[in-house]
Amino acid sequence: MATPLAKITEAAAKTVTEAAAAPLMPNFRIGGKKVYLPNHVITFVRPVRNTPPNLATFVVPLTFNKFDLRDYLWNVYAVRCSSVRSFVNQQPIQRKGPADKRGSPYRPEAQKMMMAELEKPFFWPERVKGKDLPEEYDWARWKEQENHQEAHMRASLVRGAGEIEMLTEKEKEVPGRERLREEARELLEGKKEWSNEVKLDERWSGIVGESRRQ
Amino acid sequence: MATSRALRPSLAAGLLQPCSRLSLPSLSTPLFLQHQQPQQLQRIPSSSPSSSAPFSTSSPVSKRHVYPGARKTRDNNKHRGESSMRRTGPRWRLSVSDEPLPIPVPRAEVPKQETDPDHGLWDFFYDREMVVRTAAETGQHGRAWTAEELRAKSWDDLHSLWWVCCKERNRLATMAWEREKGKYGFGAAEDGARDDEIVKTMKSIRHVLTERYYLWEDALDLAKEDPEINLSGEGQVYTPEEFLVEEDHVEEVSQEEFEKLKAGELPESLEQGEKKTDLAAAVDPSTLPAETPREAPRV
Numbered sequence: 001m002a003t004p005l006a007k008i009t010e011a012a013a014k015t016v017t018e019a020a021a022a023p024l025m026p027n028f029r030i031g032g033k034k035v036y037l038p039n040h041v042i043t044f045v046r047p048v049r050n051t052p053p054n055l056a057t058f059v060v061p062l063t064f065n066k067f068d069l070r071d072y073l074w075n076v077y078a079v080r081c082s083s084v085r086s087f088v089n090q091q092p093i094q095r096k097g098p099a100d101k102r103g104s105p106y107r108p109e110a111q112k113m114m115m116a117e118l119e120k121p122f123f124w125p126e127r128v129k130g131k132d133l134p135e136e137y138d139w140a141r142w143k144e145q146e147n148h149q150e151a152h153m154r155a156s157l158v159r160g161a162g163e164i165e166m167l168t169e170k171e172k173e174v175p176g177r178e179r180l181r182e183e184a185r186e187l188l189e190g191k192k193e194w195s196n197e198v199k200l201d202e203r204w205s206g207i208v209g210e211s212r213r214q
Numbered sequence: 215m216a217t218s219r220a221l222r223p224s225l226a227a228g229l230l231q232p233c234s235r236l237s238l239p240s241l242s243t244p245l246f247l248q249h250q251q252p253q254q255l256q257r258i259p260s261s262s263p264s265s266s267a268p269f270s271t272s273s274p275v276s277k278r279h280v281y282p283g284a285r286k287t288r289d290n291n292k293h294r295g296e297s298s299m300r301r302t303g304p305r306w307r308l309s310v311s312d313e314p315l316p317i318p319v320p321r322a323e324v325p326k327q328e329t330d331p332d333h334g335l336w337d338f339f340y341d342r343e344m345v346v347r348t349a350a351e352t353g354q355h356g357r358a359w360t361a362e363e364l365r366a367k368s369w370d371d372l373h374s375l376w377w378v379c380c381k382e383r384n385r386l387a388t389m390a391w392e393r394e395k396g397k398y399g400f401g402a403a404e405d406g407a408r409d410d411e412i413v414k415t416m417k418s419i420r421h422v423l424t425e426r427y428y429l430w431e432d433a434l435d436l437a438k439e440d441p442e443i444n445l446s447g448e449g450q451v452y453t454p455e456e457f458l459v460e461e462d463h464v465e466e467v468s469q470e471e472f473e474k475l476k477a478g479e480l481p482e483s484l485e486q487g488e489k490k491t492d493l494a495a496a497v498d499p500s501t502l503p504a505e506t507p508r509e510a511p512r513v
C-alpha cells in the first residue's frame with residue numbers, strides 16, 4: 001500500500017517527466033511577419049559584477065527593439081525569456097585621425113544593450129587572468145607591446161597639445177642618473193679632469209694644450 | 215483675502231446666524247437631516263438625553279455646519295508629531311514579527327552553480343571552458359563559399375547556410391568582445407579576417423538569390439508570350455499542343471512459349487538476341503559510325 005508521501009513523490013516525478021518530455025513552446029504569441037535573411041550581429045556580453053544569473057546582457061543593433069531580441073533568442077537559440085530591458089550607452093567624444101594630429105571631434109555611434117530575463121539561469125565561465133593564461137596565448141609579449149603602445153600614445157597626446165613631456169616617476173628612478181648628475185657637476189666645477197682614456201697622437205698635444213689654457 | 219473678517223452687511227445678514235438654542239427647532243438632530251425630513255424628526259422630544267456625546271463647549275450645530283468654501287479642519291497627516299530628532303517613534307505600534315532575520319551568506323560561500331548543459335546560450339561560445347580562443351585557432355579557417363558553388367544549392371540549403379553564418383558571426387562578436395574586455399591578448403586581427411570570410415559567404419548567398427529572382431522574372435515574361443503556358447491559375451500550367459508519348463511495347467506470349475519458359479528453355483526471339491549480342495561483340499567498336507545524339511522526349 002502506497003503511503004501518502006510516496007503518492008506525492010510519484011505524482012511529482014510524473015509531472016517532472018511530462019514537463020521534460022513536452023516540447024519547448026514559446027511563451028509569447030508568434031507574429032505573422034516572416035524574416036528570412038536578417039543580417040544582425042548580436043553580442044553576448046559578460047555581465048557586470050553582481051548581476052543575477054537570470055539576466056543575460058547583449059549588445060544589439062540600434063534598430064533592435066525588445067520584441068526583436070525576444071523573438072531572435074527564441075527562434076535562433078531556443079531561449080525563453082520573460083522580459084527584456086533595454087538601454088543605450090552614449091559614447092564619449094573622440095577625435096578623428098591620430099591622437100597627436102588633433103583632428104575634428106565627433107561623437108561615435110551609440111551602443112544599444114539589452115538585458116533578457118531568462119527562464120533558465122546562465123552562469124558565465126570564469127574569466128582567466130592574463131598571467132594565468134596558457135602559453136599559446138602569448139600574453140606576456142602582448143602585454144609588453146601594449147605597454148609600449150600606450151606610452152607612445154600618451155607621449156604623442158602631450159606633444160599634440162603643445163606641451164613638454166615630463167619625466168614620469170618611473171623614469172626618474174633610472175639607476176645611475178644621480179651619479180651622472182654628480183659627475184657632471186664635478187666636471188663643471190673643475191674638480192675632476194675629463195678623459196675618455198684614448199691615447200692621442202703626438203701632433204694633437206699642441207692643440208689640446210692651447211684649448212686647456214683658454 | 216483682506217475682506218474676510220469685515221464681511222459686507224448683505225452677506226452677513228444671511229450667513230451669520232445666532233447660535234442660540236431657542237432659534238433652532240431641534241438640537242439632537244443635525245441640521246441637514248432636519249431639512250430632509252422635518253415632520254418625522256420633529257416628533258422626537260427636544261429633551262432627549264445626549265449623554266453619549268463627548269463634552270464640548272462649542273455647539274454641535276456650528277461644528278456640523280459646512281458652508282461652501284469652508285476650511286477643512288480634519289488633519290490628514292498620519293505622521294504629525296513624529297520626529298526622528300526628538301525620537302518620538304511612530305504614533306502607532308507597527309506590525310513587526312519577533313522572528314530572527316536570516317543572516318545573508320557571503321557571496322564567496324555561496325555554492326557554485328552549474329548552467330544547464332542544454333542551455334541555448336551556449337551557442338554563443340566556441341568553447342565552454344575558455345570563452346576566448348587563441349589567435350592561431352581563430353586563424354585556422356577556410357575560404358568563403360563562392361557564388362559558383364552556391365548556384366547549385368537549393369533554397370533550403372542556402373537558408374540554413376545563412377543561419378549558420380549568422381550564428382558564427384554572433385559567436386565571433388562575443389569572443390572578440392570578451393578578448394578585448396578581458397585583455398586576453400592577440401587575436402583581434404584573426405577575428406576580423408574570419409568575419410570577413412563569413413560576410414563574403416553571406417554576400418554570395420544574396421547574390422545567387424538575386425540572380426534566381428531575375429531569372430524567374432525573365433521566365434515569367436517569356437511565359438506570358440508562350441501560348442503553351444496557361445497563367446490564368448486554372449487547370450494545368452503547361453499545355454503543349456503536340457507531344458510524343460512512347461507506347462509501351464508489350465509482347466504477347468503464347469501459351470506454348472509460356473510453358474517453355476516455365477520448363478527453362480529460352481524462346482526463339484531471345485536466343486536470336488543472344489546470337490546478335492555475340493555478333494556485336496565480334497565487331498570492333500572503333501569501326502562503327504558515331505551515334506547521332508537523340509533529342510530527349512518533351513513531356
